[in-house]
Amino acid sequence: MLSRAQINSVLDLARCTIVSELSNEEFDSYVLSESSLFVYPYKLVIKTCGTTKLLLAIPRILELAEELSLPLAAAKYSRGTFIFPDAQPSPHKNFADEVAFLNCYFGGLKSGGNAYVIGDPAKPGQKWHIYYATEYPEKPVVTLEMCMTGLDKKKASVFFKTYADGHISCAKEMTKLSGISDIIPEMEICDFDFEPCGYSMNALHGPAFSTIHVTPEDGFSYASYEVMGFNPASLAYGDLVKRVLKCFGPSEFSVAVTIFGEQVSAKTWGKKLDVESYACSNMVEQELPSGGLLIYQSFTATGEVWLRRQGGCYLSMGFAGEQEFDHGWESYLAVQTKFHATGLAVLQLQQHFELDSLFGYPDTPGNSMPHSDI
Numbered sequence: 001m002l003s004r005a006q007i008n009s010v011l012d013l014a015r016c017t018i019v020s021e022l023s024n025e026e027f028d029s030y031v032l033s034e035s036s037l038f039v040y041p042y043k044l045v046i047k048t049c050g051t052t053k054l055l056l057a058i059p060r061i062l063e064l065a066e067e068l069s070l071p072l073a074a075a076k077y078s079r080g081t082f083i084f085p086d087a088q089p090s091p092h093k094n095f096a097d098e099v100a101f102l103n104c105y106f107g108g109l110k111s112g113g114n115a116y117v118i119g120d121p122a123k124p125g126q127k128w129h130i131y132y133a134t135e136y137p138e139k140p141v142v143t144l145e146m147c148m149t150g151l152d153k154k155k156a157s158v159f160f161k162t163y164a165d166g167h168i169s170c171a172k173e174m175t176k177l178s179g180i181s182d183i184i185p186e187m188e189i190c191d192f193d194f195e196p197c198g199y200s201m202n203a204l205h206g207p208a209f210s211t212i213h214v215t216p217e218d219g220f221s222y223a224s225y226e227v228m229g230f231n232p233a234s235l236a237y238g239d240l241v242k243r244v245l246k247c248f249g250p251s252e253f254s255v256a257v258t259i260f261g262e263q264v265s266a267k268t269w270g271k272k273l274d275v276e277s278y279a280c281s282n283m284v285e286q287e288l289p290s291g292g293l294l295i296y297q298s299f300t301a302t303g304e305v306w307l308r309r310q311g312g313c314y315l316s317m318g319f320a321g322e323q324e325f326d327h328g329w330e331s332y333l334a335v336q337t338k339f340h341a342t343g344l345a346v347l348q349l350q351q352h353f354e355l356d357s358l359f360g361y362p363d364t365p366g367n368s369m370p371h372s373d374i
């Protein structure tokens, strides 16, 4: 159990604050000024955005875990491409710096530090960056992360506050009007509206969470959706993605699915998506240590559209505890972050893999290179 003061000591380092919260029997969730935090008995997930300094929170998180006698079990960090890389503070200046920083804390785990940069070489603004290190075999879990840019203006307008006849629109109305409440109806939602626009929400159901963050301003509109910890057999992958898209109508989006464990039902989540009015411009499958699989796909709306894109970051760390959850988690601490990226893109239909040009490797169809091997 972390006290509010302890949680704040982590968030202070990452440069964000709590604006709203909701708990259930399994975990506590917090909407932050810059995204979200989820605290489980043996897992912690932080997602931040903008120019926050998420990685700087790692030593404090490890210190708190040590105080609770929780040895580190695993760590995962992921993000898209920064829109304004020059605006990012250290250690987020570039992925090489981030990996070096992460390796200081997680490189000594049994798997060593494993870093990958995947995506379409023709779209340098759409790379997906992942770092993963683990001490123990992973328990079954599926995570879906979507990044959406170029939101439909009418749909984005829902996330601007309106003032009419003395009534100010609020987050609850945005949740309903946008269709967010219909994405997974059984989830309990904690939503928050920003002034004069912007929206964040966390949703809870048993051990599962989902979270949405919307920047509706035209020119750099962006929405992200994540869901983690649900039973994959209980949700149809393609239908879920379509319900999310219906809320935002993006001109471009990417989907990253990470699957750990042997769940046969989860395998449908590794399939190629078929979404009407969108063309898949890139699909990458990347094996991760401990039997993990990452499937990354990016899509562009067909037709004449202004193409923009933002990426996302994700870091997770796990700690070993004495208990085991019903759904198979054995103490896990995750830290998740999201940064923004944008760029022009050209509609392209292809599937291939890319070595990270950041490290001077040529493009090699059919493979991607663990950063630790570079």
Ligand SMILES: C[S@@+](CC[C@H](N)C(=O)[O-])C[C@H]1O[C@@H](n2cnc3c(N)ncnc32)[C@H](O)[C@@H]1O
Pocket (backbone or CB within 6 Å): 033, 034, 035, 048, 049, 050, 194, 195, 196, 197, 198, 199, 200, 213, 214, 215, 216, 217, 224, 338
């Ligand atoms: C959803 S919030 C913050 C979450 C974060 N930007 C993300 O995408 O995960 C972003 C939106 O809220 C608006 N906003 C208003 N006040 C804000 C504040 N104090 N901090 C962060 N965003 C704010 C921004 O203009 C933007 O439209």
